[in-house]
Amino acid sequence: MKEIIEMLRENARLTAEDIAKILKKDVKEISKNIQKLEKDGVILGYKTIINEEKVKSFKPVRAIIEVQVTPKRNQGFDYIAERIYKFPEVVTCFLVSGTYDLLLIVEGEDIHKVAQFVAEKLAPLEGVKGTVTHFLLKKYKQDGFILTKSKKNHRQTITL
Amino acid sequence: MKEKIAYRVNRIEPSGIREFFDLVLGMKNIISLGIGEPDFVTPWHIREAGIYGLEQGYTSYTSNQGLPQLRKAIAQYLKRRFNLKYDPDDEILITVGVSEAYDLAIRALVNPGEEVLIPQPCYVSYYPVAVLAEGKPRYISTANCGFKLTPELLISSISPRTKILVLNYPSNPTGVTYSREELRALVKVIKDKDLIVISDEIYAELTYDQEHVPLTSLPGMKLQTIYLNGFSKAFAMTGWRLGFACGPKEIISAMNKIHQYTMLCAPILSQMAGIEAILRGESAVRDMCLEYRRRRDYIVERLRDMELDFVYPQGAFYVYVNIKKTGLSSREFAVRLLKEKKVAVVPGVAFGPGDNDNYVRMAYTVDFDTLKKAIDRIEDFMRSL
Numbered sequence A: 001m002k003e004i005i006e007m008l009r010e011n012a013r014l015t016a017e018d019i020a021k022i023l024k025k026d027v028k029e030i031s032k033n034i035q036k037l038e039k040d041g042v043i044l045g046y047k048t049i050i051n052e053e054k055v056k057s058f059k060p061v062r063a064i065i066e067v068q069v070t071p072k073r074n075q076g077f078d079y080i081a082e083r084i085y086k087f088p089e090v091v092t093c094f095l096v097s098g099t100y101d102l103l104l105i106v107e108g109e110d111i112h113k114v115a116q117f118v119a120e121k122l123a124p125l126e127g128v129k130g131t132v133t134h135f136l137l138k139k140y141k142q143d144g145f146i147l148t149k150s151k152k153n154h155r156q157t158i159t160l
Numbered sequence B: 001m002k003e004k005i006a007y008r009v010n011r012i013e014p015s016g017i018r019e020f021f022d023l024v025l026g027m028k029n030i031i032s033l034g035i036g037e038p039d040f041v042t043p044w045h046i047r048e049a050g051i052y053g054l055e056q057g058y059t060s061y062t063s064n065q066g067l068p069q070l071r072k073a074i075a076q077y078l079k080r081r082f083n084l085k086y087d088p089d090d091e092i093l094i095t096v097g098v099s100e101a102y103d104l105a106i107r108a109l110v111n112p113g114e115e116v117l118i119p120q121p122c123y124v125s126y127y128p129v130a131v132l133a134e135g136k137p138r139y140i141s142t143a144n145c146g147f148k149l150t151p152e153l154l155i156s157s158i159s160p161r162t163k164i165l166v167l168n169y170p171s172n173p174t175g176v177t178y179s180r181e182e183l184r185a186l187v188k189v190i191k192d193k194d195l196i197v198i199s200d201e202i203y204a205e206l207t208y209d210q211e212h213v214p215l216t217s218l219p220g221m222k223l224q225t226i227y228l229n230g231f232s233k234a235f236a237m238t239g240w241r242l243g244f245a246c247g248p249k250e251i252i253s254a255m256n257k258i259h260q261y262t263m264l265c266a267p268i269l270s271q272m273a274g275i276e277a278i279l280r281g282e283s284a285v286r287d288m289c290l291e292y293r294r295r296r297d298y299i300v301e302r303l304r305d306m307e308l309d310f311v312y313p314q315g316a317f318y319v320y321v322n323i324k325k326t327g328l329s330s331r332e333f334a335v336r337l338l339k340e341k342k343v344a345v346v347p348g349v350a351f352g353p354g355d356n357d358n359y360v361r362m363a364y365t366v367d368f369d370t371l372k373k374a375i376d377r378i379e380d381f382m383r384s385l
Helices: A002-010 A016-023 A027-039 A078-085 A111-122 B007-011 B018-025 B044-055 B068-082 B097-109 B126-132 B151-157 B180-192 B249-262 B268-280 B282-305 B330-341 B354-358 B368-384
Strands: A061-069 A090-095 A102-108 A128-135 B092-095 B115-120 B136-141 B162-168 B196-200 B225-230 B243-246 B318-322 B359-363
Touching: A002 A016, A002 A027, A016 A027, A016 B282, A061 A078, A061 A111, A078 A090, A078 A102, A102 A111, A111 A128, B007 B126, B018 B330, B044 B268, B068 B092, B068 B243, B068 B268, B092 B097, B092 B249, B097 B126, B097 B162, B097 B196, B097 B225, B097 B243, B097 B249, B115 B126, B115 B151, B126 B136, B126 B162, B136 B151, B151 B180, B243 B249, B282 B318, B282 B368, B330 B354, B330 B359, B330 B368, B354 B359
Parallel strands: B115 B136, B115 B162, B162 B196, B196 B225
Antiparallel strands: A061 A102, A061 A128, A090 A102, B092 B243, B225 B243, B318 B359
16 A cells, blocks of 8 residues: 555655555456555546646746644644635635644635735634735746746667 | 768667657657656755755866765665675775766776676667777667576676676666565676676666665675766756765776776865765655655556557666557657657657667656646557557
8 A cells, every 4th residue: 555655755756556466466466556545545646747937827826825824722722723724716725833823825816815815815814813915926946846847858768 | 071980980880769769859748758767856855965065166176086075875775775885995985977887887897899798778878888999799689588698698697708787777768676585696697607787777776566685785795896876866956966886995996097097086176065865865765765756656657558568667767668569669759749749758769779660668757637638648659550
């Protein structure tokens, strides 16, 4: 299982057949394992990593938001976190150590939509003590991919 | 003009596959399984060490033998990794790749007419370099023994003039390697006949199913082995041209004598990057090795599905595939595969005479998706024959 997860994490396009070949296992067995991982919520989905720096048509505005909250008695941060991450605008929500508690990535069509969300939904929530919003200006690297330079192959096409 | 060229050079046969290489280099949009170097770029921390060296103005010569810190780091690495004991002061020489190290070893040891035994298929430079040194290289064909030298083959190849045996494992182009037992059996003959072995173990770190056993680690072999290794394959540093030779100090000193007048020293920046690679490169090597292993496992299964014959490769990043059943020569196979399916492989004739014409070398030095596409095309090609 561990190896299946590792391989799919690196390359989601690997088919059950590919993995079966690499691991010298039966395709059916691998398919079953993958289905189980999906069912158990270990594998949440498969997405394509798009270099948005190169796409003109669709570019959502993103903000990284630091949120200071007051944890709720007996429930810690989970209660307030849930209140926050259920908003579809929030695409990422982490609890972190340091000077603030929750780190969010919020997406919107434009800067106003994001600002509106912070002002009208996020900041007024009971338990939210303060927010600091950083609008994302440029992505250099994401999920291990460098976005600002194109891959070049300098190798000769044939060498001994 | 030809008569002006030294007879030693004229004795070297021109490469039989130059034309094929030109054909490949002239074509666009092909997938190449013909690349004998890693597809990975040198890990960033190693490149960064090179840049730092340049910034700090490390632009001078080093001692002929190589930076003491690098030699020390190599000695520690060899001890840690393979339990080899080499003194960085006089038993290790830093060279411009294993290619230079091999040349130095041959020139330091071979008198005119002395024989150098070279099991083949093998890397292209072993034979001509021995010719240049006026030695007498002799191929030993291993095609009938799973591409491995056996004691019997070795014994039957030895003559009173035999001085050197060249070993390379894991092997380019076959990917096969030797187990401790197989080496032990060879060592008996090697000792009995008092041969010196030049052991090119550049692919040692890329060994997938077993521990790599350096020849020099076998009892008594340190005195009869020149151990060659380098940074190109394990650390993806081919272009840095950095290798090293370890051996008895008299031989290393003789090699250094040639090295000091011909090469002077390996580039200082490469040596500085090499220090970083050896000290902190282990996890990067592990990651790359894992990736190669997965590709190996994949290509091997696919080739089996196609009912193509090969000897199971346990290291390096090559599979040497038998194409005899297609009825094509290795060159014909490679040319047609290139023209019809735009996939490049290397015809076996590049790696020695005789049976090699029944083989092509496939290198899995491309990312998985590309590898898959290449094999799909090879499958189509096989069906079309």
